[in-house]
Amino acid sequence: MAQIAFIGLGVMGYPMAGYLKSKGGHDVTVYNRTAAKAEKWAKEHGGKSAATPAEAADGADFIFCCVGNDNDLRSVTTGENGAFHSIKPGAIFVDNTTASANVARELAGVAADKGFGFLDAPVSGGQAGAENGVLTVMVGGDQATFDRAKPVIECYARMAGLMGDVGAGQLTKMMNQICIAGLVQGLSEAIHLGQAAGLDIAKVVDVISKGAAGSWQMENRHVTMTAGEYEHGFAIDWMRKDLAICLEEGNAQGVSLPVTALVDQFYAELQRMGGNRWDTSALLARLEASGK
Numbered sequence: 470m471a472q473i474a475f476i477g478l479g480v481m482g483y484p485m486a487g488y489l490k491s492k493g494g495h496d497v498t499v500y501n502r503t504a505a506k507a508e509k510w511a512k513e514h515g516g517k518s519a520a521t522p523a524e525a526a527d528g529a530d531f532i533f534c535c536v537g538n539d540n541d542l543r544s545v546t547t548g549e550n551g552a553f554h555s556i557k558p559g560a561i562f563v564d565n566t567t568a569s570a571n572v573a574r575e576l577a578g579v580a581a582d583k584g585f586g587f588l589d590a591p592v593s594g595g596q597a598g599a600e601n602g603v604l605t606v607m608v609g610g611d612q613a614t615f616d617r618a619k620p621v622i623e624c625y626a627r628m629a630g631l632m633g634d635v636g637a638g639q640l641t642k643m644m645n646q647i648c649i650a651g652l653v654q655g656l657s658e659a660i661h662l663g664q665a666a667g668l669d670i671a672k673v674v675d676v677i678s679k680g681a682a683g684s685w686q687m688e689n690r691h692v693t694m695t696a697g698e699y700e701h702g703f704a705i706d707w708m709r710k711d712l713a714i715c716l717e718e719g720n721a722q723g724v725s726l727p728v729t730a731l732v733d734q735f736y737a738e739l740q741r742m743g744g745n746r747w748d749t750s751a752l753l754a755r756l757e758a759s760g761k
Contacts, residue, residue, distance in 0.1 A: 471621060473497045474525040474532040476545050476552060477566070478506050481592065481599045482535035485565065485625040488602045489533070490514045493624035500525040500545075526552035526560075531621050535565040535592075538710060539572040546576055558584035561618050565606070567591045567646075569714050570636035573609060577635040586614035589635055590622065591642035595703050603627040607645070609638035643715045649749065650712060650732040652686045657753040660694055670695045690750040697757075702748030705736050712736070 471493075475486035478501040487510070490497045497516040501507040507518035519525035522545040526532045532552055536542055542564065546553045553576075556562060562580055564573065564587070573589035580587035588610035598604045606622055606629040608615055615631045622629045632641045659682075663670050674691045677683070693701065712733040719726040735755055742758065744751050 471495045471530040472528055473621070474519070474522075474529040474552065475499045476522050476525060476532065476534040477501065477536040477541075478510055479535065479537075480596045481565070482533075483510060484599045484602070485533070485535060485592075485604070486510060486516075487514050488625040489621070490516050492602065493621060495621070495624075498525045498529070521550035522546070522552040523550045523555040527555040528557060530560055531618060532556060532560060532562045533565060534562070537566070539568045542566050542568050542572055542576070547579060553579060553583065556580075556583065556585050559586075561586040561588065561614055563588045563590050563618055563622065565590050565592050567642055567711055567714070568639060570609075570639040570643075570718065573636045573639050577610070586610070586617070587635060588614055588618055589638040590629075591638055592626070593642065593645050599625065606630070607632050607638045607641035609633055609635045609640075611635075639714075640718070642711075643718055646708070646711045647715055647726065647729050649686065650708070651728050652684050653690075653749055653752050654728070654732050654735065656684070656686050656690070657694070657750070657756055660691065660753055661756040664695075686750070690748075693748070694750050694753045697754065699744065699747035699751040699754060702750065704746045705739055705749060705751065706745045708749045709733060709736050709740070 473489055473495045475497060478499060486497055486499055489495050498519050499507045499510050500519045500522050511518040536545055545551055577587040588608050590606050590608045592604040592606050594604040602625050604626045606626045608631050619629055632638055660670055663673055674687060678687050712729055715729055716726060735752055739751055739755050
């Protein structure tokens with residue numbers, strides 16, 4: 470049993486921390502910006518809540534974090550009362566936030582100076598994956614640190630892989646989001662065409678999902694898309710945050726990402742339609758709204 474801190478109890482972090490307690494049997498202390506949520510988690514799971522990230526991290530062997538963006542991450546690590554002020558030498562900080570590769574490298578440098586390990590470890594699988602403990606974790610860091618942390622990470626994951634040095638986890642997550650953006654737009658266009666032509670979308674998907682066009686998005690989203698249901702899943706606001714990171718990295722690397730940029734514009738249109746919290750599969754709603 471390890472002493473664990475978990476910082477950030479959003480739709481992903483809340484169940485992830487729960488699996489560290491229930492499946493791993495670890496001693497878990499949580500911190501959340503809204504203290505009532507941390508207290509609720511502690512009561513529900515039999516763990517403890519802390520008033521600050523520094524208090525949560527004090528004495529912990531592993532510190533997990535899942536917050537919103539680069540600035541949030543800096544706030545709970547190196548900011549006032551941040552976790553980095555109290556992490557003991559030899560501990561490991563595992564950052565599950567989807568953030569930039571630059572902030573991962575920045576924080577890893579601070580961690581090295583202070584004598585503890587750092588892994589950037591963004592996740593894929595969405596809210597459902599977190600709630601079922603079957604996330605995919607893309608990790609950047611050194612092999613020895615990863616080997617120590619992997620058995621703990623596996624409490625909430627079905628796959629955890631080391632992608633390379635610090636920052637490689639975030640770069641892998643960028644690739645993941647780029648693929649999803651293109652897949653969902655393609656699926657939306659296909660369904661839009663099929664509906665216009667009067668085809669039975671369920672029958673079509675039952676056939677083409679078994680061939681080269683098959684994907685997780687097709688298997689898991691075609692029913693809700695056809696029904697026009699988008700009040701679930703991975704929110705457009707979150708996807709736009711992720712795609713902005715992808716486009717910024719593309720510019721830094723001198724790499725053109727034309728499909729990513731185009732789909733990001735489509736998501737911006739959906740935000741203007743009031744779909745900020747709609748699932749990313751709502752790209753179909755944009756096509757339907759255009760009437761073309």
